[in-house]
Amino acid sequence: MKEIEILIIGGGPAGLCAASAAANLGATVLVLERDGEPGGQLVKQTHKFFGSKKQYAGDRGYQIGNLLIEECKKNPNIEVWTDTTALGVYEDGVVTAERQGKHLKIEPKKIIVATGASEKMIAFPNNDLPGIYGAGAVQTLMNVHGIVPGQRVLMIGAGNIGLIVSYQLMQAGVEIAAIIEASPTIGGYLVHASKIRRAGVPILTSHTIVEAYGQESVEGAIICRLDENWQQIPGTEQDLNVDVICLAVGLSPLTELCFQADCQLKYIAELSGHVPIRNEYLETTRTDLYVAGDVSGVEEASSAMVEGRLAGISAAYSLGYGAGVAPQLQAEALAELSELRSGPAGQKTVKGIMKLMDKGEAVC
């Protein structure tokens, strides 16, 4: 049994920032990372971040990832176990994990769940044909392994992931036949959408995929328009000749461990699914268990990093570290979060968090 003050599950942007923040206040921290390297989804993000200098605006995602990894490596209070998947959170607070075929037990004083999110899939005929990818998978394939998924792509979803991955495909010489979006408006930042439109790629809002077709793999897709009730309009079908269909239809928070730990969860559409009820400092209804990043509501890496820092400070503070400075640091993180969420894109998150806190009042 491994004993540790703070256990962080997930070594992505939220988890690494939580680790640094807690360790800087003096707590000893263990980070569990499923992959061979920490960094989470930052490793494949070749685009520059927005926000302010404090959230590394202007730097590219993977550069930020490297910075966070370096910071954790330098800190003697932080231990990172890679190739390690947390398996369960038990009633007595013990966390189990698997590391390279070995079953391990950890007994932490505090837990920060920073497991992130997974890609959503949608139902349409032939949605299991080879050539149909999640947008995250395409990004990994291209930006980590240097492999293009095909020649001509239909992108489904005009949120930021759909737009950014489309642009990166174009940079890699892949043609984008169209980006389709079921809602009547583009979900992502217009600065990304404009770049794509200027290159001549159509972004078709109120459109959906009717079906994919092909013998051994994707050879094409039928798309059509949707009416104001999200119903397909007969006669508006278009046949697109593509060999890749890329799904960028949103993410779901990875909350299995929170469910297991008996946290109260609530379905909040604005936060992309079931999320744990938590107080301002990100502690859930299970005492000593905190959440940070996409698992507490799907947002962006910038806010995941600040949430990680806030959870790290709060967990360390509750163990008696940082008595003089922690409240000030918490206030700073909270101010940064409201600033990040102050734009039009952040309104959805703000609304979601308000709904989440509503019935959780008693535990706050």
Next chain:
Amino acid sequence: MQTKETIVCRCEDITLDEIKALIEQGYRTIDEIKRVIRAGMGPCQGRTCRMMIAQELSKYYGIPVGEVLMPTFRPTVKPVKLGTFAGGE
């Protein structure tokens, strides 16, 4: 491709038609559907299909998707070999 199948659970290869048929037979929860047809019992443990099945239940019973009963979540979150347990702590 002769038949056009819409897959809901990729791990266990379960189609939308199969899920809909079970709901029409009277199965009311994700857990019931899981026990009858194994949807959500593969390597990803329902990460992909869980909310798609919830959508179908929500449509059929006319309730918001947030009110569809979630399945019980137990350790482990991913399949683990028995040998791992036998050799570990």
